[in-house]
Amino acid sequence: MAARVTVPRIKMGSQGLEVSAQGLGCMGMSAFYGPPKPEPDMIKLIHYAISRGITHLDTANFYGPYTNEILIGKALKEGKRETMQLATKFAFIDQDGQSGIRGDPAHVRAVCEGSLKRLGLDCIDLYYQPRIDTNVPIEVTVGEFKKLVEEGKIKYIGLSEASASTIRRAHAVHPITAIQLEWSLWSRDVEEEIIPTCRELGIGIVAYSPLGRGFFSSGPKLVENLTDDDYRKHMPRFQAENLEHNKNLYERVNAIASRKGCTPSQLALAWVHHQGNDVCPIPGTTKIENLDQNIGALSVKLSAEEMAELESIASAGVKGERYGPEVSTWQNSETPPLSTWKGI
Template sequence: MRIKPLGNQGLKASELGLGCMGMSDFYGSRNDEESTRVIQHAYDLGINFFDTADMYGPYTNEILVGKAIKPFRKDCTLATKFGIVRDPNDPSRRGINGKPEYVRSSCENSLKRLDVEVIDLYYLHRKDPDTPIEETVGAMSELVKEGKVRGIGLSEVNADTLRKAHTVHPITALQSEYSLWTREPEDGILDTCRELGIAFVAYSPLGRGFLTGQIKKFEDFEPGDYRRFSPRFQGENFDKNLQLVQKMEAMARMKGCTVSQLALAWVLSQGDQIFPIPGTKRIKYLQENVRALDVSLSPEELKDIDAIAPKGVAAGSRYPESAMTSVGR
């Protein structure tokens, strides 16, 4: 497991991170004891980059992650996010807030829940359409000056917004969805990150679990699973996307690896500034994901993958229509 620079502001992180969202929310039942074991075993395997957010739970995931990393806090890179506001009485209802006063209060609350003195990487989860990005990032830069935050990140913004933000304070990382079935970052964002020296953190690099080959039918999702309401996992879209996975599985068998390892190896091959953060609640899948680092892809194999999964191959949008309006701002 390589530890490499995360952006140009002095942070470093393992080349593969761990997304912790599904341990507390969105993907069915939770088991905090097992999730703690997964986080701590990830560290044993060389992963020191852990990703959470205040809206996961909401709030409970930060508490879980903070407790789990306590034995090795000084040796890991901790990332959390703010900006998506969920209704405490109905968590399915949400808004976006990037106002300067909210930036500060959110950071203070996250520090308490995580039980840490400083957050290594603090992301704006979604751009607030009612607040100029310069104001939000200006408030985040004050947190850096005060020693409460080491690096500033953005999530799911477009290249213009990223450039504007970077003029206010250097941006350490941009986090957006990126995988074989979500390739929009190739339309300018990855190039902008390379140009500005900004790390790109790829969430859902396994297509929210679909690219693992473990999901065979809609009924595999638990009743409370978010994916039951995601367009890519419904009706004809599900069947079309399953055909994509089956093609990838055939190539993985020829390669002598699992389809999830093939999918992760592809993301890793797209640039050294890219940090995938696949999430899992199971140690066996964590170990499988880490072994993707042993899978190398030749130029010919990359061409074969591109033929199977060209840009735009996925059927259905990655979020319901209402949520799609908050990405790419």
């Protein structure tokens, strides 16, 4: 059992949002990482996370689809809403179940209304566009977000997988509170341009997959236990030709963790926490013991020398892309100039 630590709160962005310094990614409860987990168990887990001081929950309409938002809505019905900062996002799917990326105003409004209904809320704390529609100027999309803020349907705006220039253009229309990005010891490309842009503009950073999609929890043996419907089984970094290389990264992290008396996952998560007090990692889990372990990472203190050692290991590089060629990540997405918008 991890040491009992208090989860501190941090400011997210410069518009007034405060969240627990560690959040809870809820995707794996309902989608992508094997079959959906039993609803009563997941509600119990969410309530336990709240009791431990985690107040920032992250979901999306396409987790399921829809079922994860419904789950979160049920979990928050029992008088727990007032203490929470709930984040959801839209992409890949519309209200008719059609897949695709859309950022036009009508779609933004429709999917927001759908999420509000499933979550049982009048207002969403943090609403993301997690993949950018490269056919719609970002000013148009964020302009509709701004209207939703003014109408009290959302409080704060977030983006994900946007380029630095897209973030700047969006922020000029309405302040962006958070950028969600993949950041861990084996995903560090965001450090070159996106992170500095966020910090220049006063935008908070939400790090998803801070444990390398579970790799830093279990190492190479993770793959042996994945079900056929677990999306990770098909990701390049978990393929045999890459896994042999990547296991060296895990083994070196594990060696440092053993020396420090913590688990490799706690060490990897502590590395993310040490990136700054404007960073909120949102590790996902479906087990209470793993949640305790993740919270325990907050008590792992890293010296400058230990940070440098971990950076040296990470700089050796991970083998394999984040996603396979069949999935476009819209990474560093750009959108057309506002002057080209004709509306649809």
